[in-house]
Amino acid sequence: MELLQLRNATVKLTYGGTTFLIDPMLSQRGALEPFPSLRGDERNPLHDLPLPITEILDGVDVVLVTHSHVDHWDPEAARTIPKHTPILVQDRFDADIVAAQGFTDVRILENTTAFGQVTLTRVEGQHYDAPELVPLIVDVTGTAATMGVVLRAEGEPTVYFTGDTVWFTGVEEALRAFSPEVVVANAGGNRIPLGRLVLDDAEVALISRAAPAAAIVAVHMEAVNHWGTSKAQLRQTAAASGFTDRLFVPADGESLTFPHP
Incomplete structure (x- = not known):
C-alpha cells in the first residue's frame, strides 16, 4: 500500500493492484x-497542489468520492478527470451530480x-457534532450525508478511510468490525x-x-x-496520549508505504 498525500483529503492510493484517487479537490489555490x-x-x-494535475491523474484507475462537498469533489476535478473514469460515490444524490457533469x-x-x-x-459517517447543523449543511451544500470506506485486498493491510465524520458509534463499530491496520482520519477539526x-x-x-495497533494517517488538515x-x-x-x-x-x-503486517 502506497499513499500519496496531495492536499486536504485528496489522496492517491496504490492498493491491491489498483490506483485510486480519493476525494479530488484539484482547483488552484484561492479559486x-x-x-x-x-x-x-x-x-x-x-x-x-504539490504536483501538476496531469501527474496526479496519471495511472488512476478509479476515483472514490466520499461525498460531493466542494472540498472533496470540485469543479476542476469534474473538468480534468477523463469522463470514462469509474467514479464511486455514496448515494443517488451524488451519482446524479457526477453523471450530470458528463x-x-x-x-x-x-x-x-x-x-x-x-x-x-x-461505512456510515456523521458530518456534524450537533443535529441542528444538518438543515444548514443541506441548505448550503445540498446534502449532509457522507461515508467512510474500508478497503481490503490480499497481501495488503486493511485500511479505513473515515471520510468527513466526527466520532460517533459508527466509527467505533467500524474499528471493531474491521480491525484496520491503517486508519486514514480526516482530522482537521473543521x-x-x-x-x-x-x-x-x-x-x-x-x-x-479503539484501534491500539493501527497506524493513523491524519489528512484534511x-x-x-x-x-x-x-x-x-x-x-x-x-x-500526551501515547500514540x-x-x-x-x-x-x-509526501508518500507513505505500509506493508502487510
Whole structure:
C-alpha cells in the first residue's frame, strides 16, 4: 500500500493492484469561495497542489468520492478527470451530480463491492457534532450525508478511510468490525460557527485507543479556511496520549508505504 498525500483529503492510493484517487479537490489555490468560519474568510484551497494535475491523474484507475462537498469533489476535478473514469460515490444524490457533469461510469457503493482485486465496504459517517447543523449543511451544500470506506485486498493491510465524520458509534463499530491496520482520519477539526464537522485531535485519540495497533494517517488538515485542529496540536495530543509512534501527518506531496503486517 502506497499513499500519496496531495492536499486536504485528496489522496492517491496504490492498493491491491489498483490506483485510486480519493476525494479530488484539484482547483488552484484561492479559486473557491471560503466556507463559513470562525477563523477567517480566506479563499480555498489555502495551498497549491504539490504536483501538476496531469501527474496526479496519471495511472488512476478509479476515483472514490466520499461525498460531493466542494472540498472533496470540485469543479476542476469534474473538468480534468477523463469522463470514462469509474467514479464511486455514496448515494443517488451524488451519482446524479457526477453523471450530470458528463461522467459515463458512475457507481454507487452499496455495502460491499469489488473493484479489481480490492473489496470496498461502505461505512456510515456523521458530518456534524450537533443535529441542528444538518438543515444548514443541506441548505448550503445540498446534502449532509457522507461515508467512510474500508478497503481490503490480499497481501495488503486493511485500511479505513473515515471520510468527513466526527466520532460517533459508527466509527467505533467500524474499528471493531474491521480491525484496520491503517486508519486514514480526516482530522482537521473543521467547523462552521454553529458546530464542528470533522474529527479533532481528541477524537483521533479515541481512535488510537479503539484501534491500539493501527497506524493513523491524519489528512484534511490546514487546507481550507474553516480548519480547527492544527498539525502541531494533533502531534501534541498524540504525545500526551501515547500514540506518537503510530501517527503520521504527511505533508502535501509526501508518500507513505505500509506493508502487510
